[in-house]
Each structure stands twice: as structure tokens, then as C-alpha cells.
Amino acid sequence: MVDLFTPCALGRLHLRNRFVRSATTSAWADERGVVGPEIVARYEELAAGGVGLIIKGHLYVDPRGKAHAGMAGISDNGHVPALADLVGGVHRNGGVIVAQINHAGCEAQAGERMGPSDLETPEWRARAMDDGEIREVIRAFGEAGRRCLDAGFDGVQLHAAHGYLLSQFLSRLANRRTDEWGGSLENRMRLLREVYLELRTRLGDDTVIGAKLNCDDFSESGFTVDESTEVAHELAELGIDFIEVSGGGFGLEAGYQARARAAEDTLAAHPALAEASFAGHCARIREATGPTPLALVDGLRTVACLQAVVDSGLADLVSMCRPFIREPDLVKKLAAGQPAATCTSCDACSSEEVFGVQMMRCTLD
Numbered sequence: 001m002v003d004l005f006t007p008c009a010l011g012r013l014h015l016r017n018r019f020v021r022s023a024t025t026s027a028w029a030d031e032r033g034v035v036g037p038e039i040v041a042r043y044e045e046l047a048a049g050g051v052g053l054i055i056k057g058h059l060y061v062d063p064r065g066k067a068h069a070g071m072a073g074i075s076d077n078g079h080v081p082a083l084a085d086l087v088g089g090v091h092r093n094g095g096v097i098v099a100q101i102n103h104a105g106c107e108a109q110a111g112e113r114m115g116p117s118d119l120e121t122p123e124w125r126a127r128a129m130d131d132g133e134i135r136e137v138i139r140a141f142g143e144a145g146r147r148c149l150d151a152g153f154d155g156v157q158l159h160a161a162h163g164y165l166l167s168q169f170l171s172r173l174a175n176r177r178t179d180e181w182g183g184s185l186e187n188r189m190r191l192l193r194e195v196y197l198e199l200r201t202r203l204g205d206d207t208v209i210g211a212k213l214n215c216d217d218f219s220e221s222g223f224t225v226d227e228s229t230e231v232a233h234e235l236a237e238l239g240i241d242f243i244e245v246s247g248g249g250f251g252l253e254a255g256y257q258a259r260a261r262a263a264e265d266t267l268a269a270h271p272a273l274a275e276a277s278f279a280g281h282c283a284r285i286r287e288a289t290g291p292t293p294l295a296l297v298d299g300l301r302t303v304a305c306l307q308a309v310v311d312s313g314l315a316d317l318v319s320m321c322r323p324f325i326r327e328p329d330l331v332k333k334l335a336a337g338q339p340a341a342t343c344t345s346c347d348a349c350s351s352e353e354v355f356g357v358q359m360m361r362c363t364l365d
């Protein structure tokens with residue numbers, strides 16, 4: 001049995017335990033994308049609460065790829081000093097923190113909606129990027145990665161999940177291109193591959209670089225688990241330091257049924273995994289990636305489940321988001337014998353109706 005509460009290595013990083021705070025955007029940055037003292041204090045509190053690895057909420061690499069109002073940026077050197085304060089607060093409290101970097105593509109509510117192809121929904125319209133713009137995105141990710149290190153982050157995580165630009169390119173539903181960036185899976189994963197290689201070249205072999213990857217988009221004729229296992233395999237071959245397995249972003253309702261079906265085999269062997277939404281998918285990805293460290297996120301709440309995730313070999317790290325909004329000191333509480341996070345997954349913390357764009361607060365008593 002693996003002890004969740006004892007230290008482990010992630011690349012050259014030393015984590016004090018196997019718990020990860022999955023990227024969680026606060027939407028509290030100012031209009032220039034600069035984080036303020038309130039958010040810096042939140043991260044300090046999280047680190048003091050004992051979590052092993054913190055993944056900073058997504059940072060835009062280019063203002064055109066800004067997902068929502070209040071999203072923080074890393075597209076400019078002016079973003080670095082406040083992020084350096086945030087990182088300093090985490091380090092002073094014994095924490096390790098990597099920055100999640102993102103471009104929202106068609107989902108850029110506060111930027112310029114553009115992506116792999118011309119796309120239209122009842123709410124918005126996005127235009128296709130040309131080859132030059134795609135190459136600018138690659139460069140923007142590379143420069144953003146460099147700034148993350150300037151700010152003192154311990155590594156970076158590429159956001160290739162939840163229907164943002166990198167996951168749009170992966171999906172045949174969003175990506176209808178016929179050039180080298182679309183068509184076959186090899187072409188659709190080219191952008192992710194090139195972004196990863198750009199970061200590796202700029203940041204060096206010692207820097208921890210990971211990705212959050214959809215195991216499935218759960219949309220009709222979109223990115224599937226068969227494809228995500230191939231992409232994960234390719235990233236592992238390229239030497240990525242970790243993959244966080246997530247899912248969804250397009251057509252979530254269909255997704256909940258799909259993920260229940262895919263988890264059947266794994267669940268039969270380990271009933272405690274029932275609450276881990278993507279357990280079955282993660283099992284497939286594990287087969288394809290071998291020893292590359294994996295983190296599993298979504299729905300994990302009880303110690304029994306967290307323990308089953310690592311004991312079954314599905315993943316090396318257990319990742320949670322909403323539970324840490326409610327209980328920043330969750331790891332200390334679990335170590336002291338609390339059997340589960342008290343988060344009920346009510347989703348008020350990401351509800352615009354409850355908070356406007358001011359996400360990341362818990363409404364439960």
C-alpha cells in the first residue's frame with residue numbers, strides 16, 4: 001500500500017505528499033491580468049494547508065486567448081512581479097507550485113475568438129487561425145514558460161483539456177483543417193507536440209513540464225479515449241514529466257453517461273473508485289504511458305478512493321480542485337483522520353449566477 005502522505009519525486013521536484021491541488025482559476029485578477037494580494041494570500045493559505053503540489057489556475061499566454069474576465073496572465077513581463085510574490089508565499093510555506101498556461105482559442109470570452117476552424121454556436125462565432133497565427137501561439141507558449149521560471153514557478157503545465165485551444169486542435173469536431181494542423185490524429189496533435197517541444201527547448205531538460213489532457217471530450221464525434229491514449233503515449237515518448245487526466249468541455253451531459261460506461265471494468269475490481277469520474281479512462285492511459293507519472297482528477301473525495309487510485313496503479317498523484325476551495329487545509333485534515341473532503345460538488349464555486357465571474361469561493365456553511 002502506497003502512503004499518500006509521504007514524500008515522492010516528480011522529475012527533479014520533491015513533493016511532501018501525493019496530493020495535488022488541480023488548477024483553479026479565481027477570476028480575481030485585475031483588467032491587466034495581474035494577480036492581487038487577496039489571491040496571493042489564498043495560495044499562501046493553501047501551501048500552509050499541506051498540499052504536495054499546487055497547480056496555479058490557468059494563465060493566458062496571449063491576451064487574445066483570455067478565457068474570461070478576471071483571468072490572470074503571463075503574456076507580459078509586467079505579470080511577473082505579482083506572480084513572484086504568489087510563488088514566494090507558497091515556497092515560504094513548504095509548497096511546490098507549477099503554473100498552468102493556456103490559450104482559450106474559440107472559448108476566449110475576454111479575448112479574440114479564433115481556433116482551428118471557423119466555428120459557430122448559438123452564442124458565438126470564431127474564425128480559423130492561419131499558419132502564421134498558429135506559429136505565434138507556439139512562440140507565445142514558449143515565452144510564457146520562460147516568464148513562469150522568471151516568477152520562480154517550479155515548472156509548467158500545458159492546459160490541453162476542457163475544450164480550450166490545444167484541446168480544440170485535438171478534436172476532429174472543432175478541428176476541420178485540411179493542412180498539416182488538421183485531419184489525422186498525428187496532424188491534430190501537432191500543435192500540442194510543437195508547443196511542448198518549444199517549452200522543452202526553452203526551459204531545458206531539468207524543468208518539470210506537464211500537461212492536463214482530456215481523456216475524452218464526451219461529445220459526439222469528438223476526441224475519444226482511443227485518441228487520448230495515443231496522444232498520452234506520444235507525450236510520454238517525448239519525455240513529458242507528468243500528465244493530469246481530466247475530461248469534458250464539450251457536451252458534458254452526454255459525458256456523464258459515457259464515463260460511467262468506460263469505468264466499468266476498473267470499478268468492478270476497486271469499488272472505491274466509483275467516485276473517480278475518469279478511473280476507467282485513466283486505466284487505458286496508464287497502459288499507454290508506462291512509468292510516466294500520472295495524476296487523476298475529477299470527483300475524488302474519500303480517502304478510500306484516493307488510496308485506491310494509487311494502490312490500483314491508475315495514477316501516482318491524486319488531484320482535487322473544489323475540495324481545496326472549501327478546505328485549503330484538507331491534506332492536514334485527512335492526515336489527522338478525517339475520512340473525506342466535505343465538498344459536495346454542488347458547483348456553486350464555478351457558478352456565474354452565484355458569484356458573477358468571481359469564482360473560487362465556497363457557499364456551504
Ligand SMILES: Cc1cc2nc3c(=O)[nH]c(=O)nc-3n(C[C@H](O)[C@H](O)[C@H](O)COP(=O)(O)O)c2cc1C
Binds near residue numbers: 022024025056246297
Ligand atoms: C472555480 C473553478 C475553477 C477552475 N479553474 C480551472 C483552471 O484554471 N484550469 C483547469 O484546468 N481546470 C480548472 N477547473 C477544473 C478543475 O481543475 C477540475 O478539473 C474539476 O473541478 C474536477 O475536479 P474536482 O472534482 O476535484 O473539483 C476549475 C474548476 C472550478 C470549480
